[in-house]
Amino acid sequence: MKIPACRLADLPRGEAFRLDIDPPVSVFHTDDGEFFAIDDTCTHQDASLADGWLEGCEVECPLHASKFDLRTGAVDAPPAKRPVRTHEVVVEDGVIHVRLSTDAPDLPPCVASRLAGGSA
Amino acid sequence: MRTVAVVGASLAGLSAARSLRKRGYDGRLVVVGEEFHRPYDRPPLSKEFLAGALGEADLALEAHDEDLGAQWLLGVRATGLDRTRRALRLADGREVRVDGLVIATGAAARRLPGADGLAGVHVLRTLDDARALRDELARGGRLVVIGGGFVGAEVASTARALGLDVTVVEAAPTPLSGPLGAAMGGVVSGLHADHGVRLLCGVGVKGLSGERHVDAVVLEDGRGIPADTVVVGVGARPCVEWLEGSGIELDNGVKCGADGRTGLAGVVAVGDCANWYDPRARAHRRVEHWTGARERPDAAVATLLAGGAVTPGVPRPPYFWSDQYGVRIQFAGHAAGADSVTVEEGAVDDRDVLAVYRRAGDPVAVLGMNQARSFTRWRKQLAAATS
Ligand SMILES: Cc1cc2nc3c(=O)[nH]c(=O)nc-3n(C[C@H](O)[C@H](O)[C@H](O)COP(=O)(O)OP(=O)(O)OC[C@H]3O[C@@H](n4cnc5c(N)ncnc54)[C@H](O)[C@@H]3O)c2cc1C
Ligand code: FES
Numbered sequence: 001m002k003i004p005a006c007r008l009a010d011l012p013r014g015e016a017f018r019l020d021i022d023p024p025v026s027v028f029h030t031d032d033g034e035f036f037a038i039d040d041t042c043t044h045q046d047a048s049l050a051d052g053w054l055e056g057c058e059v060e061c062p063l064h065a066s067k068f069d070l071r072t073g074a075v076d077a078p079p080a081k082r083p084v085r086t087h088e089v090v091v092e093d094g095v096i097h098v099r100l101s102t103d104a105p106d107l108p109p110c111v112a113s114r115l116a117g118g119s120a
Numbered sequence: 121m122r123t124v125a126v127v128g129a130s131l132a133g134l135s136a137a138r139s140l141r142k143r144g145y146d147g148r149l150v151v152v153g154e155e156f157h158r159p160y161d162r163p164p165l166s167k168e169f170l171a172g173a174l175g176e177a178d179l180a181l182e183a184h185d186e187d188l189g190a191q192w193l194l195g196v197r198a199t200g201l202d203r204t205r206r207a208l209r210l211a212d213g214r215e216v217r218v219d220g221l222v223i224a225t226g227a228a229a230r231r232l233p234g235a236d237g238l239a240g241v242h243v244l245r246t247l248d249d250a251r252a253l254r255d256e257l258a259r260g261g262r263l264v265v266i267g268g269g270f271v272g273a274e275v276a277s278t279a280r281a282l283g284l285d286v287t288v289v290e291a292a293p294t295p296l297s298g299p300l301g302a303a304m305g306g307v308v309s310g311l312h313a314d315h316g317v318r319l320l321c322g323v324g325v326k327g328l329s330g331e332r333h334v335d336a337v338v339l340e341d342g343r344g345i346p347a348d349t350v351v352v353g354v355g356a357r358p359c360v361e362w363l364e365g366s367g368i369e370l371d372n373g374v375k376c377g378a379d380g381r382t383g384l385a386g387v388v389a390v391g392d393c394a395n396w397y398d399p400r401a402r403a404h405r406r407v408e409h410w411t412g413a414r415e416r417p418d419a420a421v422a423t424l425l426a427g428g429a430v431t432p433g434v435p436r437p438p439y440f441w442s443d444q445y446g447v448r449i450q451f452a453g454h455a456a457g458a459d460s461v462t463v464e465e466g467a468v469d470d471r472d473v474l475a476v477y478r479r480a481g482d483p484v485a486v487l488g489m490n491q492a493r494s495f496t497r498w499r500k501q502l503a504a505a506t507s
Contacts, residue, residue: 047492048492048493050493051492051493051496052496053496053499053500062450062492062493062495062496063441063448063450063492064163064410064411064441065411065414065415065439077135077138077414078161078181078182078183079161079181081183109178110173
């Protein structure tokens with residue numbers, strides 16, 4: 001599924017845009033001008049990675065500082081232990097779109113159980 | 121270097137061991153830890169673990185397939201260091217000859233004199249402490265927390281959510297005024313009253329009463345506060361007494377440089393036991409926070425492997441978080457020395473605040489309550505401004 005996120009002009013370098021779908025997805029525009037999309041929720045606890053510290057191709061979780069590689073979703077060191085899901089970014093006609101991954105998301109236990117409760 | 125020993129098998133020790141391997145050290149690596157447990161995470165002990173929302177397996181700091189090629193000596197305490205023979209002495213009589221040594225023995229909870237042997241009285245530092253306290257809180261009743269610091273406040277918050285009747289006793293006029301300053305310490309500790317927890321300030325504790333089991337906390341003004349359970353949360357002291365006589369300078373922990381180096385070649389100190397030189401504050405600081413114990417060992421290990429021949433980078437300003445009553449509290453920098461504190465976003469009454477501490481107009485610290493996004497921005501600015 002390909003969904004529009006925001007206009008290219010609205011996402012300057014070094015910034016992130018959170019797409020409020022369930023689970024939320026965030027698009028990052030790196031200082032080098034690249035775009036990446038990953039699940040917004042840290043795999044450790046309920047924190048928004050769009051609120052995190054972006055450096056190069058990595059975002060550091062705003063709470064407990066695990067770092068995620070935006071290209072692969074891989075995490076560097078605990079407290080988060082599992083990678084985040086990555087999505088493809090497509091820019092068309094000045095609009096940033098996200099092509100959602102079909103993989104299962106890797107959400108922290110507290111969020112996963114809330115979502116499971118919500119859909120039951 | 122053929123043998124490096126890491127003493128202390130918790131966050132700082134594990135982070136050092138990881139950095140050693142990541143930086144290419146392929147010699148013998150010995151990790152010594154007094155506790156029998158593999159490295160585990162302490163912050164959840166006063167929060168999700170105490171509440172029963174996380175189990176012991178969730179606390180593991182190692183990935184399940186992680187193998188550092190280390191020799192783990194667990195359940196044994198290091199008792200001394202012989203600097204001339206470069207030998208580490210262990211409590212079971214063994215000795216480990218080392219070329220390099222990482223001191224990561226952390227801190228231990230301070231206890232109340234005279235409280236030993238009285239059932240129902242707890243401290244909270246280790247997994248074993250947390251198990252015992254969790255079982256006791258499950259019985260409900262009246263909890264008195266002595267000390268309004270972060271760990272005490274988190275225990276109060278968790279216990280309140282479990283339905284206990286909770287009182288916090290704090291000797292200072294305002295809790296948290298050390299780390300946060302009086303004004304913001306008051307705002308954060310206002311969370312207690314918001315959630316129906318009694319906070320008694322400005323009065324010391326004289327002692328505990330009870331025969332075999334505690335039944336009250338006796339205050340210096342003579343009042344007795346009935347209690348079924350007491351948690352003593354009066355801070356921690358660095359575990360460095362085993363280094364006395366080793367030639368390593370001890371002063372509020374292991375006194376060390378900005379990169380963890382001590383006065384002895386080949387010996388560095390990291391984590392809660394280390395009194396680092398902080399180039400921003402131009403003073404030595406012992407910082408008891410998770411993120412420092414996780415990040416700083418890498419600089420110390422770089423120094424160790426280079427034989428001291430590296431220039432330390434300026435570490436990021438100290439950072440910590442605390443979760444109380446569902447509010448996410450974050451703090452970075454040093455509040456001491458600030459001459460003003462202003463609320464930049466949110467409102468104090470809503471417990472939704474971003475406050476900036478300044479000295480002569482320059483930001484020196486930032487506090488956030490449920491303000492993750494702007495907090496990160498300010499934290500970045502703080503790091504850039506003072507690096
Ligand atoms: C209940 C609780 C909640 C916390 N919550 C937060 C939080 O929300 N946010 C935050 O930023 N920080 C928090 N902290 C602080 C954080 O956990 C510490 O800063 C961190 O654990 C320090 O790691 P360390 O490895 O330096 O020391 P420690 O974790 O104290 O580990 C030191 C280890 O060394 C061992 N040891 C000691 N002496 C010897 C010896 N002679 N020989 C062998 N082994 C020895 C000890 O048994 C221990 O296992 C919390 C701490 C506690 C206790
Ligand atoms: S919530 Fe992201 S590291 Fe903990």
